[in-house]
Amino acid sequence: MARLKSSVRKQREGKALSDEGFLLCADGSVFRGRVMGARARVEAELVFHTGHTGYQEMLTDPSYCKQILCFTAPQIGNQGVHPDDWESSRAWAEGLLIRDLCDAQFHWRYHESLESFCKTQNIAALVGADTRRLVNKLRIEGAQTALLCTDGSSVEQVRKSWKSQMQMQGLSLVKEVSTKKSYRWTMGSFPLLDPHWKTGASNLKRCVVLDFGVKRQILRYLIDAGFEELWVLPCSSSYEEVLALRPDAMVLSNGPGDPSAEPDLVELIESFIGLFPVLGICFGHQLLAQALGQKTYKLKYGHRAANHPVWDTRRQRAAMSSQNHGFAAEAFGDPKMAELIHLNDQSLAGFVDADRQVAGFQFHPEASPGPLDWRDIFYEFREGSLWKNS
């Protein structure tokens, strides 16, 4: 962690901190903004998300560990923050860049302002940054490591001293975000539209989730889908520890970092294939694909959006998906498998292997934030219909 405490030092010396902070890119370009939240110096991967809503969910999604998040939607913070909308117990994004903040403190679920959330959660944030041109830059040059500086130092000072050290490629982050102890989850989702799913009959009762940085909405939907017992296990769990729970099904969660940097996890996952149905989501999907023999690669600037169309070869139709990934798995090209294709760049968006009862989805069927078009996957996974129409 590159959080330097120079701000504290400065304050002690009695100097007023500059209201302005900046983002320094590797090529020397600078994006300035008003400081909001933590006074710090943060080095992380710079990524952007094009969704209109869901800043609370994203900031608390463990997949954003070691990332500086730039929202393209310009008005952020409009509804404040409410713990019910969090995807984990804390914020994970290291930094935040937004174009504008207007806090009316009015929304009926308003609990805390985004500004105060950033302070308490130690997120270094800039308001008023030229996010449009920043995104253009990322689109052209690709995701990159950058330095976000809100501690009051000047660009010149920092430029001299900073040498980019971090690289997302090859970086293993799962251990940072995974739970340390296993726990049982019991809560379903907040009702959006009544009625909830009518869960069908199934033999699958007990499900384990390997936590690589799991989002709560995945857990909630698994409960909604009818699992009676849901266990969340640390990523360090052994083969025996998992089997000791006698699971009927397994879910591999989303998570941060480079999936190719986790050979041990891939090996572990491989050993479960065939024992019970396995569902991989995002990072979990990438590990699962590796366990099935595929390679993963880094995308230029990733897919982070709530509007990406995914083509379902099984149903011959497309639907919107919520996406958040910087890496992707290579397509199988296996005629026995049903593949899902990202309609914009034809990359692999998912696969269903009915024979071995394993399925991986590169996008987020749990959405949160994003469209709920793929929510039924949880239900189909438990009920078994996922394997039938492929």
Next chain:
Amino acid sequence: MPRRNDLKKILVIGSGPIQIGQACEFDYSGSQALRALQKEGFEVVLVNSNPATIMTDPQMSSRTYIEALVPETLEKVIAKERPDALLPTLGGQVALNLALDLDRMGVLQTYGVQLIGVRLESISLAEDRERFRDLLIRNDLPCLKSRLVRSEQEALQALSEFAFPLILRPNYTLGGAGGGIVYNQQDFVRQMQEALKASPTSEVLIEESIIGWKELEYEVMADSKNQFVVICSIENLDPMGVHTGDSMTVAPAQTLTDKEHQRLREASKKICLAVGIETGGCNIQFALDPLSDRFVVVEMNPRVSRSSALASKATGYPIAKISALLAVGYHLDELKNDITGITSACFEPALDYVVLKIPRFNFEKFSQTQPVLGTQMKSVGEAMALGRTFREAWMRAFHSLETDQPGLELPSDWQASELSLENVRSPRYDRWYLMAELLRSKKAGVQQLQEATGIDPWFLKHLDELISLEGELKTHALSPVLLRKAKTAGLSDEQIAGWCKKTELQIFRLRKQWKIDSELNQVDTCAGEFEAQTPYYYFSYEDFPMESGRAQKPAPLKASTKKDFVVVLGSGPNRIGQGIEFDYCCVKAVQSIRKMGLEAVMINCNPETVSTDYDISNRLYFEPLTAEFVRRVIAEEKKSGRCIGILCQTGGQTALKLSQELKEETLLGTSRDQIDRAEDRDRFYRMLQKLKIKRPPSITVKSIKSLRAAVKKMGFPILLRPSYVLGGRAMHILRSPLEFEALFDSIRRLKKSYWPMIVDRFLEDAIEVDVDCVGDGKRVQIASIMEHIEEAGIHSGDSSCVIPPQSLASSVLKKIENLSISVAKELKLSGFLNLQLAITDSEIFVLEVNPRASRTIPFVCKATGIDWIELAIRAMLGERIDHQLKSIDLKPPSLVSVKQVVFPFLKFPGVDVLLGPEMKSTGEVMAVGSSFEEAFVKGLLSSNHRLSKDGSAFVSVKDSDKPKVVKLCRELKRLGYRIVCTHGTARYLQSKGIVCSGINKVKEGRPHIVDAIINREIQLLVNTTDGIEAISDSFSIRRSALQAGIPYFTNLMAAQAAIFSLQRWIQGGLEVHCLQDFHRIRPNGQRMRSRSTGSPPALSERKALQKLPRRR
């Protein structure tokens, strides 16, 4: 399944004349769809009665019928053209209803026409409130809680299910009599008793009140594979209770969390599936409780709508085009997103900016009605603005409105007494200005405003911040930081200058000095995620503009080449007096410029128009039409090309005014000085004097003090008007001192900007004539002479007119031509010129000269079959008219064309329908016939007159019209009408030997004429009147005729034209004419033009172009 190959010929129905609630957004969607269908190789037949639309341009479809949108006409077109399919989803409710009618009449079945784009079942499901409600309940979707009760006891029992406030709606009462909103139990009992009494069936609907709830709209697309996308969520700034067309709206929705948004998205998806939306766009409205998680579905429209035009412009997603392609068999996944060229059309646009839509009202023209908004739409137009933040977009929207004040300043004619919280409680159309003033004067805070109005504080907070910023600018010295803050908040140089006591130019220079400038942004549907190909831009200020460092700013003008370009200025938001006609001119101008091998740069801020479609011009800038923003565009453009000039003649008065402000730019066409000669009253009079051309005598009056003397000197009748007017605002014809005195007070209250006023001698019974000509600086060509049906004194925009003139002798026509040419030559006309003349027995008077394309040019183009706009544009760009005319056949058209208009009176309760010098119509129709009578009666059908073959005609005319009415009554009798008159008129007619019966005036006791109208005993009404008392006495007659939908005529000339045309209709066999046939227009080409179009200009043209910059 991709494109359907079983369809060859498709019939598309337009939406007819522009009306409040159904405006040029349907020209935009229709045109976009027509282009898509033509590109796909379909033969397209179009029926639309509105000649001012681009969609009726003969190049837009294979077969164009400018005909009445009634089932009978449609049947004739279908019989003649035998289309394979009918696509009715692009012409608003009019087209949907016609499709239902044609189906009901069996026409579709008889001729084997398939309905595409929508299922009949879906239309009726969405339209029928009961069925829609059932559908919602079946699908577990929330709708308004309500319960029907039949007694007080039942009502009290039902009360436990509800929370206050409640709405009581007695069944079967007119206008909601006996009902209302109830806030407590005590009131409930009392009002319930009244409501039960008021209902003839003793039935009262108790409904929960959602007044004050948030109102949201979702624009969605769905196809037959159940692929579903949300194009845009739109949030109303005003809560429920104000029609969404009258509310400012923001896109995307700003006050919803992700879960709330996804919930509405899911609900939209369910509704689409349940209603059976399979091929295209639809729109769903929701209401959300701001204080809980409750929401209800309000309604849905199974077609493209005003909101989808807005959503298209806001996001860049071509909803109409994609809808049309879905209708002919494609699916969303098979189509590409035009904007990126590589990504799929099956996606939801992401915005990295905020879009504001702001309505434009014309309440000042309808002073007899309350300027309060409700569930009935009242705005006549709208402007849209984009900005990187909400406040910037919002302020830019205000600048786009072109009202007297640039932003939230209080209108200058405001009364201090009106400033109270009480007054913002009711949704007056101007309450935002009032709320701003309450904050400014510290008479209310955000919380009080929220409590009074129910508006979400997120919007009010922005309002408050803007007012604070205004205060800061007024009290602090201007610094770079403060100026940037003001600019990022969207404030204009003009506003800042006013508050800082500086000039606009000083602010402009400070900005240059401090390097505060706006950044160019692209509308790309994807928030920058993919590279965009489409040149659709807006400017916006950044708080912290990117420092280039070693990184390069991405090249901004992707689509630009090094070509020479022309900047075309649009006409801004629609309003009465300046509407779609000018957009037609702009679009045709853009097309002509592009044909000449130049690039066209379009600037406009009206989201309803074709000109703001992303692929009409080479580059489109969505910017307010004020000098500051236009200058910014030109500066950007000049970075990558050479500006040939700015075109200000096609954008109405808006663009013409800008031509005088942008003095540093080359102006195409007639010079600034000559424009000023035509516009400036004194210079214009001197010019007429020089040319020895007559005008009505007039006196210019500087202030109210000298008005009385001037009026006395002139003698009655007079025409009183402000020196600068648009659409005849505040113009009056006064026939007696009594009328003058009655008006005097309201004249005194007029704003300063209305002065000086002009007192004209009014010419009684003069024939009014419109002349349109084009010139190239030397040669002048008369495009057409158009005769008005109504005499001079009725605003030219409100009168019917005909080409060719019907009652003018050729010698008079010759005189008119000579006079027009002499004026045009004197002004060294290059481009367009419109003259309005009045012709009395012996003389020709010039009333007005407009040195620009006129409102009637689109009609003239279609009536003559010549593309006068292209001709004029080429002339302005240096191509001589003589040379152009060689390939054009100037032979007068063989058919008679009539233009008629429609009025918005029905939307404004309490307003008289009488016509005068102030324009009130919103739209026009065109009709073509082999005789004047045929054309005129077809026009009546097109403009929604429900004619009757016989029955009773009510005739009551002013004394001066009495001798003239005899002939008319004889014709009515001959047609088989019975004649009913007020007793005075009856006595007169009887003395002339016409059999008629008398009926009481309203004040003469019952039963009277209004009773007869309501009882449908009258089928046609002729009522001319003058004098204040007579007008007010007969007001209820005209108003009830309007409400009963009876054809009425308040002008004798119009009544004569109508009644003498009726015979032709009764006789039957009215023909439908295809524009391409009677003009012999080739597909994609101008009539008789031998040169191929669309190719780079010939060498001679090129040479002509090179001469351009040397012109003034």
